[in-house]
Amino acid sequence: MTxxxxxxxxxxxxxxxxxxxxxxxxxxxxxxxxxxxxSRSPLNxxxxxxxxxxxxxxxxxxxxxxxxxxxxxxxxxxVSSSQSTLSYRELLDQVALFAGVLKASGIDRGDRVMVYMxxxxxxxxxxxxxxxxxxxxxxxxxxxxxxxxxxxxxxxSPKVIVSASCGIEPGRIVEYEPLVxxxxxxxxNKVDSCIVFQRxxxxxxxVEGRDQDWDTSMASATPSDCVPLRxxxxxxxxxxxxxxxxxxxxxxxxxxxxxxxxxxxxxxxNVKPGDVYWAASDIGxxxxxxxxxxxxxxxxxxxxxxxxxxVGTPDAGAxxxxxxxxxxxxxxxxxxxxxxxxxxxxNGEMLKDYDLSSLQALYLAGERCDPDTLQWAQDKLKVxxxxxxxxxxxxxxxxxxxxxxxxxxxIAGSPSVAVPGxxxxxxxxxxxxxxxxxxxxxxxxxxxxxxxxxxxxxxxxRFKSAYFERFPGYYETGxxxxxxxxxxxxVMARTDDVINVAGHRLSTxxxxxxxxxxxxxxxxxxxxxHDELKGQLxxxxxxxxxxxxxxxxxxxxxxxxQVRNSIGPVAAFKLVAVVDKLPKTRSGKIxxxxxxxxxxxxxxxxPATIEDPTVLEDITQSLRSLGLAxxxx
Ligand code: COA
Ligand code: AMP
Numbered sequence: 001m002t003x004x005x006x007x008x009x010x011x012x013x014x015x016x017x018x019x020x021x022x023x024x025x026x027x028x029x030x031x032x033x034x035x036x037x038x039s040r041s042p043l044n045x046x047x048x049x050x051x052x053x054x055x056x057x058x059x060x061x062x063x064x065x066x067x068x069x070x071x072x073x074x075x076x077x078x079v080s081s082s083q084s085t086l087s088y089r090e091l092l093d094q095v096a097l098f099a100g101v102l103k104a105s106g107i108d109r110g111d112r113v114m115v116y117m118x119x120x121x122x123x124x125x126x127x128x129x130x131x132x133x134x135x136x137x138x139x140x141x142x143x144x145x146x147x148x149x150x151x152x153x154x155x156x157s158p159k160v161i162v163s164a165s166c167g168i169e170p171g172r173i174v175e176y177e178p179l180v181x182x183x184x185x186x187x188x189n190k191v192d193s194c195i196v197f198q199r200x201x202x203x204x205x206x207v208e209g210r211d212q213d214w215d216t217s218m219a220s221a222t223p224s225d226c227v228p229l230r231x232x233x234x235x236x237x238x239x240x241x242x243x244x245x246x247x248x249x250x251x252x253x254x255x256x257x258x259x260x261x262x263x264x265x266x267x268x269x270n271v272k273p274g275d276v277y278w279a280a281s282d283i284g285x286x287x288x289x290x291x292x293x294x295x296x297x298x299x300x301x302x303x304x305x306x307x308x309x310x311v312g313t314p315d316a317g318a319x320x321x322x323x324x325x326x327x328x329x330x331x332x333x334x335x336x337x338x339x340x341x342x343x344x345x346x347n348g349e350m351l352k353d354y355d356l357s358s359l360q361a362l363y364l365a366g367e368r369c370d371p372d373t374l375q376w377a378q379d380k381l382k383v384x385x386x387x388x389x390x391x392x393x394x395x396x397x398x399x400x401x402x403x404x405x406x407x408x409x410x411i412a413g414s415p416s417v418a419v420p421g422x423x424x425x426x427x428x429x430x431x432x433x434x435x436x437x438x439x440x441x442x443x444x445x446x447x448x449x450x451x452x453x454x455x456x457x458x459x460x461x462r463f464k465s466a467y468f469e470r471f472p473g474y475y476e477t478g479x480x481x482x483x484x485x486x487x488x489x490x491v492m493a494r495t496d497d498v499i500n501v502a503g504h505r506l507s508t509x510x511x512x513x514x515x516x517x518x519x520x521x522x523x524x525x526x527x528x529x530h531d532e533l534k535g536q537l538x539x540x541x542x543x544x545x546x547x548x549x550x551x552x553x554x555x556x557x558x559x560x561x562q563v564r565n566s567i568g569p570v571a572a573f574k575l576v577a578v579v580d581k582l583p584k585t586r587s588g589k590i591x592x593x594x595x596x597x598x599x600x601x602x603x604x605x606x607p608a609t610i611e612d613p614t615v616l617e618d619i620t621q622s623l624r625s626l627g628l629a630x631x632x633x
Pocket of ligand 2 (some may be wrong): 240286364365366367368369387388389390391392393415477478479491492493494500503504505
C-alpha cells in the first residue's frame with residue numbers, strides 16, 4: 001500500500017502521468033493519449049484527445065457489467081412521506097427515455113438545459129439525460145427566487161427549463177410555476193419551453209405552447225443512446241456566488257469530472273462498488289452534483305437522495321433512521337446539519353433507537369467545521385469524522401484526510417492535508433510563501449488537477465482576473481488560512497465578500513444590490529456575522545435618503561421582503577438596521593472587518609484609517625437592537 005506522502009508526491013512530480021494512469025479506471029470511447037495540455041494555462045485542458053460520456057460511466061457500464069439489478073438511487077422523502085428505489089437498469093431506462101424527450105424537444109449536443117427541481121429522482125434523470133446526449137445542464141437550487149433564475153437564463157441562454165410542480169419545505173409547498181414564469185418574463189433571453197414533472201402535492205398549470213408534461217412526453221419517447229463526446233466539452237455549468245451580484249458560471253468538463261470523481265470515491269471516501277453512499281445536500285449545490293449524482297454512480301454505489309431536513313422531518317433522529325434503514329456506509333453533510341441535530345438532542349438520546357453499525361465514516365464540508373461539532377459527532381457516532389475543504393470551482397476536496405490512501409490523525413479545526421493533485425500553499429500579498437503557522441491567502445500552484453473548473457461560462461476574462469491574476473502561476477482560492485509544520489491546512493475565512501450561511505455560499509454584494517434598489521435607501525452594507533447554528537448570518541446596515549420620514553420598522557420589513565423576493569429564502573436575510581452613517585476609511589472604503597468584529601462582540605482595535613470614530617457608537621447601538629454586539633459580561 002502506498003502512503004499518503006508517496007501518492008501526493010507522485011501527483012505533483014508528474015501530474016500528466018499520474019492522472020493518465022487514473023484515467024484508465026473509467027470507460028472511454030477513445031482513450032486519451034495525453035494528460036494535460038498546459039499551452040493555454042490557466043485554461044485547464046485535461047485528456048484533450050479522449051472521447052467519453054459521463055452518463056455511460058454512471059449507468060450503462062454498470063448494467064453491462066452485471067450491476068443492473070443493484071439499487072442505483074434510493075429516494076427517501078419524509079416531507080412527502082414517500083420512498084422509492086431505482087435499480088441501475090431502471091434508472092438507465094428512464095434516463096435513455098428522457099434523453100429521447102430532450103432530443104424530440106430539439107435539444108442537441110452543446111445546448112444548455114436548465115434544471116430547476118426539488119430533490120426528486122426526476123432531477124437526477126434529467127441531469128444524466130443531458131450528459132447522455134451532450135447537452136450542458138445548469139441546475140438552479142430551489143431556494144433561489146425568480147430574479148436569480150432570470151440572471152442565469154440570461155447568462156447561459158438555456159433552450160429548455162426542466163422543472164416540477166413544487167418543492168416541499170417543512171410547513172409549506174413551494175410552487176415552481178410562478179417562479180419560472182416570472183423568471184422567463186424578467187429574462188431578456190427567451191427560453192423555448194418547459195418540461196414539467198407534476199407532483200401530487202400541487203399541479204403546475206400547463207400553458208399550451210410553452211409547457212410539456214413529463215409523463216406524457218416520456219410515454220411517447222424513443223430512448224436515446226450515449227453520444228461519445230470530447231473530454232473537454234462542458235458537462236455542466238453551476239452558478240456560484242462571487243463578490244458582485246452577478247454569479248459566476250463555473251464550467252466543468254466531462255473527462256476531468258469522470259476521472260477525478262471516480263478516483264475520489266475510493267481514495268478519499270474509501271467506498272467500493274455496491275456500497276451505500278449518502279450526501280445529505282441538494283442537487284443545486286456542487287456537493288449534490290459530485291456526490292449525490294456523479295461520484296457514487298461512477299463508482300457503482302447506491303446513492304441516497306434525501307428530501308428532508310436533519311431536524312423537524314419529523315425529528316432529530318431522521319439522519320439515524322436513514323442510515324439504519326438504507327445501511328449507509330458513508331454520510332456526507334455540512335457541519336450546520338450536525339449543529340441543528342445537536343441543538344435539539346444535545347445528548348444524542350435519539351441515537352439509541354437506531355442501529356448505525358453500517359456507518360464507516362462521516363464527512364463534513366461546506367463551511368468551517370468548529371471543533372465542538374466535530375467532537376460531538378465523533379463522540380456520538382464513534383466513527384472517524386472527516387472535515388474536508390472544497391469549493392464549487394474544484395468540484396471535490398482540495399484538502400482531506402484520504403481514508404482510502406492512508407488514514408492520518410484527525411486534527412480538529414483542520415480539513416487535514418492537500419489531496420493528491422493539489423499543491424496547496426499560503427502566500428502573503430507579495431506572493432511570498434508564508435512560514436508554517438502564519439496566515440495568508442490559500443492558493444494552489446498550477447496546474448489544477450482534472451475535474452476542477454475549466455472556465456467561467458462566457459466570461460474568460462473574469463475567469464482569469466478573479467482567480468489567476470493576483471498570484472500569477474497559482475489559483476487563488478478566496479480563502480485565507482495557514483499550514484502547520486505537519487502540512488495540515490487550516491481554513492479560517494474568506495478573503496472576499498462571500499459569506500457562508502448554513503453551508504450555502506452567498507454574496508453580500510448581491511444582497512447589497514437588492515437593498516440599494518429600495519427607493520428609500522441611499523447607502524448600505526451587508527456583512528456576515530457569527531451564528532451558532534448556521535455558521536454565519538447576513539446583517540444589513542442601511543442609510544436612508546435625506547428627508548425620508550417613514551417609520552424605520554416599515555422600511556426594514558420591506559427590505560427583508562425585497563432580499564427574499566430577489567435572491568430567495570435561502571439568503572436567510574432577516575437582520576437589518578437603519579443607521580445614520582457607515583464607518584469608512586478616509587478613502588471611502590467601508591470598514592467591514594471592524595463592523596463584523598463589533599457585531600460578533602470580539603476584540604477589535606480602532607482602525608487608524610477611520611474617518612470618523614464617533615460613528616461606531618451609533619452603529620454599536622443599532623447592532624445591539626438586532627441582538628448583536630453584546631456588551632462584555
Ligand atoms: N426551496 C425553497 N426554499 C428553501 C429551500 C428549497 N430547496 N431550501 C431552503 N429553503 C428555505 C427554507 O425553507 C428557509 O425558509 P424560511 O426563511 O421561510 O424558513 C430558508 O430557505 C433558509 O433555509 P436554510 O438556511 O436551509 O434554513 P432552515 O432553517 O430551513 O434549515 C438547517 C436549517 C441547518 C436544518 C439546514 O440549513 C440544513 O439542513 N443544512 C444542511 C446543509 C446543507 O445542505 N448544505 C449544502 C452544502 S453541503
Ligand atoms: P462552495 O463553493 O459553495 O462549496 O463554497 C466553498 C467555500 O466554502 C470555500 O471557499 C470555503 O470558504 C467554505 N468551505 C467549504 N468547505 C470548508 C471546510 N471544510 N472548512 C472551511 N471552509 C470551508
